[in-house]
Amino acid sequence: MTVELFDTPFEPYTLLQQHQSSRLKSGSYGACASFVGSMRDFNEGDRVRSMELEHYPGMTEKQLAEIVEDAKQQWPLDDALVAHRVGLIQPGEPIVLTVCWSTHRAAAFEACRFLMEALKSRAPFWKKETLGDDDIKGEKSRWVANNTAGYSEK
Amino acid sequence: MTISVKFFAGLRETLDLSNTHLDADGIRNAHDVWVQATDNAPVPENTLCAINLDHIEWDHPVTDGDEVAFFPPVTGG
Numbered sequence: 001m002t003v004e005l006f007d008t009p010f011e012p013y014t015l016l017q018q019h020q021s022s023r024l025k026s027g028s029y030g031a032c033a034s035f036v037g038s039m040r041d042f043n044e045g046d047r048v049r050s051m052e053l054e055h056y057p058g059m060t061e062k063q064l065a066e067i068v069e070d071a072k073q074q075w076p077l078d079d080a081l082v083a084h085r086v087g088l089i090q091p092g093e094p095i096v097l098t099v100c101w102s103t104h105r106a107a108a109f110e111a112c113r114f115l116m117e118a119l120k121s122r123a124p125f126w127k128k129e130t131l132g133d134d135d136i137k138g139e140k141s142r143w144v145a146n147n148t149a150g151y152s153e154k
Numbered sequence: 155m156t157i158s159v160k161f162f163a164g165l166r167e168t169l170d171l172s173n174t175h176l177d178a179d180g181i182r183n184a185h186d187v188w189v190q191a192t193d194n195a196p197v198p199e200n201t202l203c204a205i206n207l208d209h210i211e212w213d214h215p216v217t218d219g220d221e222v223a224f225f226p227p228v229t230g231g
Contacts, residue, residue, distance in 0.1 A: 037231055063207075127230070
């Protein structure tokens with residue numbers, strides 16, 4: 001079970017592949033479910049030029065480790081990986097990666113989803129967007145007030 | 155009693171406060187820490203609190219040496 005924070009861009013699929021080949025035995029698992037969240041260049045009708053992702057060093061790692069542990073308690077996982085960006089992020093760059101390996105697909109899908117939803121409500125990250133097009137002089141920025149509407153079961 | 159106090163994100167900017175230390179007696183819980191550290195500023199709606207890196211309720215007791223943090227709802231992922 002691995003949690004990683006990156007203050008520079010990371011390549012989620014390379015990370016997944018490297019983790020899988022170094023930490024999991026081929027043939028020992030039957031399912032791998034992953035989620036990648038990346039930065040949009042728009043939000044709530046505005047153009048977004050960049051985003052600063054602040055976090056609470058120490059608490060972030062602790063909360064993410066606890067979330068992974070919670071997933072492990074609820075589903076039979078062979079392994080899990082969580083990676084998250086902090087710092088200055090540009091549109092298109094990956095923000096978050098969650099991966100779960102398990103014997104069967106149900107546990108992998110559900111645990112992967114759980115990691116993302118738990119992360120969004122418990123991990124101390126805060127997004128600050130810088131708005132506007134490149135040709136606009138001056139900067140307008142705002143804190144993202146809350147998460148997306150969230151996930152409904154149906 | 156010495157308490158380390160931290161503020162994050164929009165809350166830090168609104169209050170114009172960041173990291174500080176309180177050296178005071180009579181602090182029972184996280185709410186008392188807020189009152190002392192912010193000079194009794196109004197608490198913005200939905201402000202969250204952590205002690206020693208764990209989410210807690212505002213009436214959670216604090217002890218000497220604790221790190222208490224206040225921040226807005228989280229928006230990662």
